Amino acid sequence: MNKKEAILSSALKLLTEKGVHNTPMSAIAKAAGTGMGTIYNYFPNKDVLINEIYISIKNKEKALFLDFDANQPIKTQFETYFSSIIEFFIENPESFKFMEQLQASPIITEEIRTEGAKAINPVKELLIKGKQERIIKVIAVDELLMFIGGAVLSYLRWYFNQSTVKKASLNNQLQLVWDGIKE
Numbered sequence: 001m002n003k004k005e006a007i008l009s010s011a012l013k014l015l016t017e018k019g020v021h022n023t024p025m026s027a028i029a030k031a032a033g034t035g036m037g038t039i040y041n042y043f044p045n046k047d048v049l050i051n052e053i054y055i056s057i058k059n060k061e062k063a064l065f066l067d068f069d070a071n072q073p074i075k076t077q078f079e080t081y082f083s084s085i086i087e088f089f090i091e092n093p094e095s096f097k098f099m100e101q102l103q104a105s106p107i108i109t110e111e112i113r114t115e116g117a118k119a120i121n122p123v124k125e126l127l128i129k130g131k132q133e134r135i136i137k138v139i140a141v142d143e144l145l146m147f148i149g150g151a152v153l154s155y156l157r158w159y160f161n162q163s164t165v166k167k168a169s170l171n172n173q174l175q176l177v178w179d180g181i182k183e
Contacts, residue, residue: 004042006032012053016097020050020107051112054102057095058116064088065122074130075178081123082152082174089156096156120145127181136181144181151177 010031014023025046029039043049064084068077089096102108108116127144130136136144155173159165 003032003034003038007034007039007042007049008053008056011049012094012098015050015053016094016101020046020102020105025049047107050102050105050107051109053098054108055112055116057092057099058119060092060095061085061088062119065119068122068126074126074133074135075182077126078130078178078181079174081126082148082177083170085152086155086159086170089152090159093160096160100153100157123148130181134183137183139181147180148177151180 007028011023011028014028014031018027023046025039025043026036028046028049029036032039039049043052065081068080070077072080089099123145124141127136127141131138131141151173155170159169
């Protein structure tokens with residue numbers, strides 16, 4: 001791990017544990033095992049660092065969809081998307097906590113937000129195709145994404161507060177969401 005990656009990793013951990021306002025750059029530098037000069041060489045201020053973490057997580061989300069097989073049935077593609085995004089955040093709980101805390105924060109710039117939104121372009125295309133083929137309800141894509149995103153968020157919040165989780169719970173949620181968007 002290079003110095004920049006160490007800074008990003010340490011910042012993610014501290015920001016999710018202590019919150020944005022309780023995490024000074026000096027604590028991030030210390031946790032990353034680097035000096036203040038080094039941290040400021042990469043990130044002129046904490047807001048820039050936070051935006052870098054945000055876009056890094058969004059790029060990892062985007063990578064989930066690189067193997068999307070557009071030849072699969074719409075339902076199969078949707079199941080792959082829904083399961084993949086939930087599994088990603090289960091495997092990366094700090095990323096989930098970060099996104100939950102900062103998704104609507106004014107710290108995230110409009111430019112970074114716009115770039116991050118590209119992560120779900122394959123899902124938007126899937127929903128549009130599904131609507132055209134009369135498989136998915138004819139509802140605005142943004143509204144469908146709000147519904148799906150809300151289900152993902154709710155499931156993950158629930159998941160992280162359970163001592164044990166049955167494998168069927170994810171499948172049940174997937175079926176409920178699919179039933180909610182299908183024609």
